[in-house]
Amino acid sequence: MAHDTTATHDDHDHHGPAHGWRRWVYATNHKDIGTMYLVFACLMFFIGGFMAMIIRAELFQPGLQIVNPQFFNSMTTMHALIMIFGAVMPAWTGLANWMIPMQVGAPDMALPRLNNFSFWILPFAFTLLISTLFIPGGAPAGGWTMYPPLVLQGGNSFPMMVFAIHLMGASSILGSINVVVTIMNMRAPGVGLLNMPLFCWSWLITAYLLIATMPVLAGAVTMLLTDHFFGTSFFSASGGGDPVMFQHIFWFFGHPEVYILILPAFGIMSEIIPTFSRKPLFGYDAMVYATAAIAFLSFIVWAHHMFTVGMPLAGQLFFTLSTMMISIPTGVKVFNWTATMWKGSLTFETPMLFALSFLFLFSIGGFSGLMLAVVPADFQYHDTYFVVAHFHYVLVPGAIFAIMGGVYYWLPKWTGKMYDEKLGKLHFWLSTIFVNVLFFPQHFLGLAGMPRRIPDYAVQFTDWNMVSSLGAFGFGASQLLFPYIIWKCIKAGQKAADRSWEGAHGLEWELSSPPPYHSWTDPPSREVIAKGVEH
Amino acid sequence: MNPLTPDQVNERRAKVRRSTIILSLVALAFYVGFIVMSVARS
Numbered sequence: 335m336a337h338d339t340t341a342t343h344d345d346h347d348h349h350g351p352a353h354g355w356r357r358w359v360y361a362t363n364h365k366d367i368g369t370m371y372l373v374f375a376c377l378m379f380f381i382g383g384f385m386a387m388i389i390r391a392e393l394f395q396p397g398l399q400i401v402n403p404q405f406f407n408s409m410t411t412m413h414a415l416i417m418i419f420g421a422v423m424p425a426w427t428g429l430a431n432w433m434i435p436m437q438v439g440a441p442d443m444a445l446p447r448l449n450n451f452s453f454w455i456l457p458f459a460f461t462l463l464i465s466t467l468f469i470p471g472g473a474p475a476g477g478w479t480m481y482p483p484l485v486l487q488g489g490n491s492f493p494m495m496v497f498a499i500h501l502m503g504a505s506s507i508l509g510s511i512n513v514v515v516t517i518m519n520m521r522a523p524g525v526g527l528l529n530m531p532l533f534c535w536s537w538l539i540t541a542y543l544l545i546a547t548m549p550v551l552a553g554a555v556t557m558l559l560t561d562h563f564f565g566t567s568f569f570s571a572s573g574g575g576d577p578v579m580f581q582h583i584f585w586f587f588g589h590p591e592v593y594i595l596i597l598p599a600f601g602i603m604s605e606i607i608p609t610f611s612r613k614p615l616f617g618y619d620a621m622v623y624a625t626a627a628i629a630f631l632s633f634i635v636w637a638h639h640m641f642t643v644g645m646p647l648a649g650q651l652f653f654t655l656s657t658m659m660i661s662i663p664t665g666v667k668v669f670n671w672t673a674t675m676w677k678g679s680l681t682f683e684t685p686m687l688f689a690l691s692f693l694f695l696f697s698i699g700g701f702s703g704l705m706l707a708v709v710p711a712d713f714q715y716h717d718t719y720f721v722v723a724h725f726h727y728v729l730v731p732g733a734i735f736a737i738m739g740g741v742y743y744w745l746p747k748w749t750g751k752m753y754d755e756k757l758g759k760l761h762f763w764l765s766t767i768f769v770n771v772l773f774f775p776q777h778f779l780g781l782a783g784m785p786r787r788i789p790d791y792a793v794q795f796t797d798w799n800m801v802s803s804l805g806a807f808g809f810g811a812s813q814l815l816f817p818y819i820i821w822k823c824i825k826a827g828q829k830a831a832d833r834s835w836e837g838a839h840g841l842e843w844e845l846s847s848p849p850p851y852h853s854w855t856d857p858p859s860r861e862v863i864a865k866g867v868e869h
Numbered sequence: 870m871n872p873l874t875p876d877q878v879n880e881r882r883a884k885v886r887r888s889t890i891i892l893s894l895v896a897l898a899f900y901v902g903f904i905v906m907s908v909a910r911s
Contacts, residue, residue: 549900856872
């Protein structure tokens with residue numbers, strides 16, 4: 335097998351990476367670009383996380399202690415924008431870049447130069463966005479949802495935010511086109527759509543979602559821009575426009591965006607759980623159809639974010655029921671993962687621990703989502719900390735834990751070395767304990783009526799805010815372990831086997847660890863494919 | 870290993886080009902479409 339998969343050929347793939355900065359600036363290799371995406375996402379995770387620490391420090395007790403309300407609002411806005419567009423989405427794109435070509439038997443992404451361009455847009459976009467912290471008037475403070483008319487009062491930071499969002503959107507769209515084109519056209523002969531790994535499937539569907547929704551966000555912020563600078567009245571009631579229309583357009587993007595952030599996590603779960611259960615995934619086809627069903631439904635539920643705006647009863651009923659319907663394909667997935675583990679030979683290495691934590695804690699986020707889908711209940715919960723708790727349960731122990739689980743799972747493949755399992759488990763336990771200390775009390779605060787996006791609060795909310803803040807500091811500090819573990823793995827890890835995990839299946843495990851700089855320059859043979867996908 | 874023939878490589882190139890153009894047009898249509906829809910509504 336090594337003969338088949340290592341870079342010892344004397345044809346066009348004999349050359350290695352360029353040296354120095356040229357390797358990264360001119361990168362067209364999917365592994366290099368994947369690495370850059372992941373490093374960028376990690377950097378943004380810590381910048382966005384630092385902003386979260388400022389928020390939680392301010393909320394440690396009532397009154398204004400550390401920052402003024404304007405800056406506090408900037409922190410909530412920037413934290414969201416950075417975490418969503420700078421941390422989670424680039425992390426998924428990084429994983430896609432690393433894994434999809436290896437998993438489908440392709441030599442690289444279909445459009446390598448476009449791939450380079452997609453990545454290098456991002457540092458400019460986020461430099462632009464973060465630089466608003468240092469301009470007169472400060473950073474955007476109207477919330478990541480950018481509702482007019484509030485956002486139009488944002489001063490100099492407003493056009494910079496809009497331009498940054500256009501750049502992020504362009505990067506995502508180009509990256510998604512690359513993923514779709516790669517999966518649809520670059521699969522090795524013998525790798526069919528219905529035997530490729532679930533991670534590729536979930537990314538394929540995510541990429542279609544991105545192509546359909548990111549332009550909608552771009553259109554919405556373009557209209558905000560023209561309202562502000564060119565005298566149009568798309569969202570200005572005084573000029574005959576409708577500010578509520580912005581909310582409809584924004585959430586037509588925004589709700590699929592939630593699934594853009596979580597569907598690749600489902601793909602990772604479907605890789606990790608079978609591996610550490612030493613069993614094939616239960617119900618592969620059902621998982622594919624469930625993912626597609628979730629993606630379809632995500633387009634017809636947007637108005638559940640805006641029940642309190644007011645809408646006809648028929649609209650309320652439609653959006654409540656369509657939202658609740660999402661729990662059906664999601665339930666299929668959760669039950670299939672559980673069935674995969676049933677009577678499996680389970681072991682609990684770090685990736686599996688993150689996967690199990692994901693299963694429990696993401697489900698909590700799903701259940702609170704169901705509560706929010708009920709109109710009269712939503713009238714009570716809307717704009718409270720209950721909503722904050724809900725989406726953080728979905729995105730932190732959901733998306734972020736899946737990313738971390740995926741990194742631990744494939745790190746031995748990428749580096750050819752094993753990470754420190756003890757430290758990995760320590761990272762897992764600290765993260766899981768503190769994430770619950772951080773976000774679970776926010777359910778209580780929300781149900782008791784504490785509004786979100788405020789720097790001060792009534793004294794009866796003090797105790798749970800203190801607990802939540804302590805959880806935040808613990809969670810933030812424990813994340814420092816993550817880059818340390820990766821660094822230690824690269825520098826001093828023990829040699830990893832080509833098939834680093836006993837139960838792992840997939841074409842990537844047929845390659846050497848680390849894989850050659852150019853892998854699958856010739857498509858894998860039918861025998862290698864059969865071996866790679868056998869369950 | 871199962872090297873692709875030059876014909877297969879050319880065919881793949883053409884498919885890549887075609888699907889890239891189609892997907893770019895889809896994205897563009899969503900961008901322009903929502904703006905046009907907003908113009909029509911307001």
